[in-house]
Amino acid sequence: MESREARQFIDQLEAQLGAHIGWRTFATWFASNDGTIREYGVFLGILDDGTLYLEDFDRKPQILGFTIRPRNPVEYVKYSLRIPLGHIRSVTRVRKSHAVDTCTTASRVPLCQAGRLAEALLPVVTQVELEDGSCIYLELISHKEFVNALTRAKGE
Numbered sequence: 048m049e050s051r052e053a054r055q056f057i058d059q060l061e062a063q064l065g066a067h068i069g070w071r072t073f074a075t076w077f078a079s080n081d082g083t084i085r086e087y088g089v090f091l092g093i094l095d096d097g098t099l100y101l102e103d104f105d106r107k108p109q110i111l112g113f114t115i116r117p118r119n120p121v122e123y124v125k126y127s128l129r130i131p132l133g134h135i136r137s138v139t140r141v142r143k144s145h146a147v148d149t150c151t152t153a154s155r156v157p158l159c160q161a162g163r164l165a166e167a168l169l170p171v172v173t174q175v176e177l178e179d180g181s182c183i184y185l186e187l188i189s190h191k192e193f194v195n196a197l198t199r200a201k202g203e
Contacts (some may be wrong), residue, residue, distance in 0.1 A: 066094040070196040076172065076186035077103060078150040085126060091185065093200045102127035132201050136176045138194055143170040146184040155180045
């Protein structure tokens with residue numbers, strides 16, 4: 048059951064985007080091989096117009112409910128992206144450390160899938176490779192649920 052605030056957020060976002068949001072979730076980390084890395088929370092949804100939509104939101108770091116003030120605060124600038132589902136070439140699990148390296152060097156080479164041992168022992172993220180060679184990386188609650196939602200939305 049969703050809260051009234053969550054429903055208001057979804058209604059406002061749908062009005063702004065001009066499309067209904069079907070499946071949705073949150074990612075706790077986002078990066079792109081264009082050099083963007085966001086430690087902020089990211090809202091992720093599949094729209095009925097056939098696009099994957101994501102936007103980040105400012106999330107202050109906390110410990111035990113107390114906000115931590117960073118030593119060198121960085122000004123928050125909203126990031127959003129709309130990707131046509133037909134432009135998604137592949138979705139795989141990769142090592143997070145490799146994703147960070149790829150994004151900090153702005154490499155356009157997709158990463159190899161993480162092996163079972165790496166998935167069991169190391170932080171892994173979801174790599175979404177696009178037709179133009181760019182990749183985005185998401186730390187998702189459920190990789191499987193994301194893949195299933197994309198498959199249903201693409202009609203595969």
